[in-house]
Amino acid sequence: MTEVATAPAVPVTGRAHASLARLVRAELRWIFRRPRTLVVLGLLAVIPVIVGIALTLVDSPGPPGGGPGGDGGGESLLATAGGNALVLPVGTLAMALGLLLPLSAAMSGADALAGETAHGTLRGWLLAPVGRGRLLLVKSIGVAVFTVTATVVMALTGVLTGLVINGTGSLFTLSGTTLSFPAAMLKVAIAAGWVALQLWAVGAVALAISAWTEHPMVVLASVLGGVIVFSVLGLLDALDWLHPFLLNHSWTDLGDVLRDPMPGGPLAEGALRAGCYIAIALSLAYARLSTKDG
Amino acid sequence: MNPKKRAVTVAVAGTAIGAAGLAVMAMPAGAGEAPELPPVSAQELVSSVLRADVPALAGTVRIENDLGLPSMPGLPVLDADSARVYHDGDEGSRIALEQGSSELTVVQSGDTVWSYDSAENSATKLTVPAEAREHRAHAEEEFSDPASAAGRMLDYVRQSSTVSVDGTASVADRPAYELVLTPKPTERTLLREVRIAVDSETRVPLRMSVLTNGTTEPALEIGFTDIDFAQQPANLFQFTPPQGATVTEERPQAHDERLPEGAIGEFSGEGWDTVYVGTVPAELTAAPGSEGRDVQGMLDQFGTRVSGDFGSGYAIETKVGTAIVTDDGRFAVGAVPQQVLTDALAQR
Incomplete structure (x- = not known):
């Protein structure tokens, strides 16, 4: 961080081209050197392993479909994940998308601006001859890289756990078609990419709140509160006109990746919705950041 | 443009684009214009x-x-x-x-x-x-x-x-x-x-x-x-x-064996007020709890008590149809008001 703050002072002409790559590199090093980042990533990596082992050990003889099905995305998907190496990674992603992953995206967004303000390190950025737009770009790339890392780590350990427990023959869809390894990996990659996009939207909202406050806890609390309020609103049938506006409205559609042929409509709509949230949140973050005094 | 003005412009533009996108998705897929087609009988x-x-x-x-x-x-x-x-x-x-x-x-x-x-x-x-x-x-x-x-x-x-x-x-x-x-x-x-x-x-x-x-x-x-x-x-x-x-x-049999004997009823009436009248299979009304289907409990919960010439029983009414299950194990179903069902039951 210190090198970023001091380095641009020398070549003043380099303002426009203060090597974006170098700024991003510095930011990423900053993110991935934080112990809490690594702890969170480690915990996320362990979740699919725990779920996989637990489902194998429990291995209930009775059909899991006996309970009231269709109540949520992750939980009922996990019911089928026991003997299926394809459902395990996607199912755990769907489960974690409920609360854990948004929480870690919010943490990353909170650290990016509010956290640095609290430590006084954002001052260096604001005083340095780096455009505020570039600052926001660097910060949002940082959040995006973190969210992608989080989902990829989860998906990878999920796939590995599933393959170790059930073997390569167990890569089959909810429609009963057994997939080849590359085709299955493509599906997992689509799921991970889609989840990362949703998390980027959460992270963008966190960045926007982050730009307006100097307390990282405020960011965490408001994003977490928002996720919970949105889930509750999503459960109320009387408010169904509001549902398309809620970011997590399409989060339960992640299971569609596992269907064959894959119905693309709900997933595309979810991606578009995330894009709208990103546009709103980043423009608000920029507005605040560009008027912030050093 | 001074920074403040630009900040407001960006905020308004970005929010407008995002909100418009969300609104488009929220719009119900309207029925659209009725298309022009050549008439057909x-x-x-x-x-x-x-x-x-x-x-x-x-x-x-x-x-x-x-x-x-x-x-x-x-x-x-x-x-x-x-x-x-x-x-x-x-x-x-x-x-x-x-x-x-x-x-x-x-x-x-x-x-x-x-x-x-x-x-x-x-x-x-x-x-x-x-x-x-x-x-x-x-x-x-x-x-x-x-x-x-x-x-x-x-x-x-x-x-x-x-x-x-x-x-x-x-x-x-x-x-x-x-x-x-x-x-x-x-x-x-x-x-x-x-x-x-x-x-x-x-x-x-x-x-x-x-x-x-x-x-x-x-x-x-x-x-x-x-x-x-x-x-x-x-x-x-x-x-x-x-x-x-x-x-x-x-392998499906000539007639489906899974259907319990005695469930077969018959249609009465014609056209839209056709009513299907029959006898509820004994297994269904027997001891509750078998296979988790508590028929009596369900009737208590969803039905209303009715009685008349046909005897007495429970009526379940929906927007498109009515069903009556009598206490002596008969039933009648149809896309008709309750009156038609009780008439049909009374005739038998």
Whole structure:
């Protein structure tokens, strides 16, 4: 961080081209050197392993479909994940998308601006001859890289756990078609990419709140509160006109990746919705950041 | 531009773009303009539907029901609200019913029908016996002259209803004729009309809506939300059970043995106020708790007590139909008001 703050002072002409790559590199090093980042990533990596082992050990003889099905995305998907190496990674992603992953995206967004303000390190950025737009770009790339890392780590350990427990023959869809390894990996990659996009939207909202406050806890609390309020609103049938506006409205559609042929409509709509949230949140973050005094 | 002004501009523009995007998604897929189509008579329309072979297609079917039915545990089929349908234009078809996060897939190719339930990882193979296929072929022969078959069908339907082509509609972005069946005023039924939207080009029925008296929204609507008439990949109509699946093979008998004896009832009445009257199988009313189906408890919960000439029992009323189960184990069901059911029960 210190090198970023001091380095641009020398070549003043380099303002426009203060090597974006170098700024991003510095930011990423900053993110991935934080112990809490690594702890969170480690915990996320362990979740699919725990779920996989637990489902194998429990291995209930009775059909899991006996309970009231269709109540949520992750939980009922996990019911089928026991003997299926394809459902395990996607199912755990769907489960974690409920609360854990948004929480870690919010943490990353909170650290990016509010956290640095609290430590006084954002001052260096604001005083340095780096455009505020570039600052926001660097910060949002940082959040995006973190969210992608989080989902990829989860998906990878999920796939590995599933393959170790059930073997390569167990890569089959909810429609009963057994997939080849590359085709299955493509599906997992689509799921991970889609989840990362949703998390980027959460992270963008966190960045926007982050730009307006100097307390990282405020960011965490408001994003977490928002996720919970949105889930509750999503459960109320009387408010169904509001549902398309809620970011997590399409989060339960992640299971569609596992269907064959894959119905693309709900997933595309979810991606578009995330894009709208990103546009709103980043423009608000920029507005605040560009008027912030050093 | 000073930074403050630019900040406000960016904030407003970005928010506007994002909000507009969300609003577009929130907008209901409107029915759109009724398309202009050459007029067609009801008879021509019905005969062309009978003549048409279903082409290869892929589509999504949505089931909207506003039946006013109490949500009953243990009836998972009613939970399905969306299905993906594929047809190869010949003998292969595939239906995928989405139920929450699981799926029920039915694949048919020729005389083999596979069904697969992802929640239980179980597959069932059903081989349709030759007689059934012959029977179907025979039925098809009867329809071999669609014009006269349509005439006969219409004659029968017209005894109790008015059949007309009432304008056009746009279903799944395709122009369609609306065939409307309206019960004659003498019919005692809860239904106001049944509308069937028929694709103007391929003459495939695209949507069916059941409307009841006193409402503008259909009580039951089954229709394509999107449909694509194109050749489908052949592997869609093949099925191999996945690893670890429980596979059972079934051969249907001449008459279905799974149906308990004594459940058979009969139809009484004609046209729209047809009522199905019969006897509830003893196994169902016996000790509650077997297989978790507590019939008596369900009746207590959803039914209302009724009594009259027929005896006494429970009535369950929905927007499209009524059912009565009497205490001595008889039942009557129909798309009719309660009065018609009690009359039918009293006659027997």
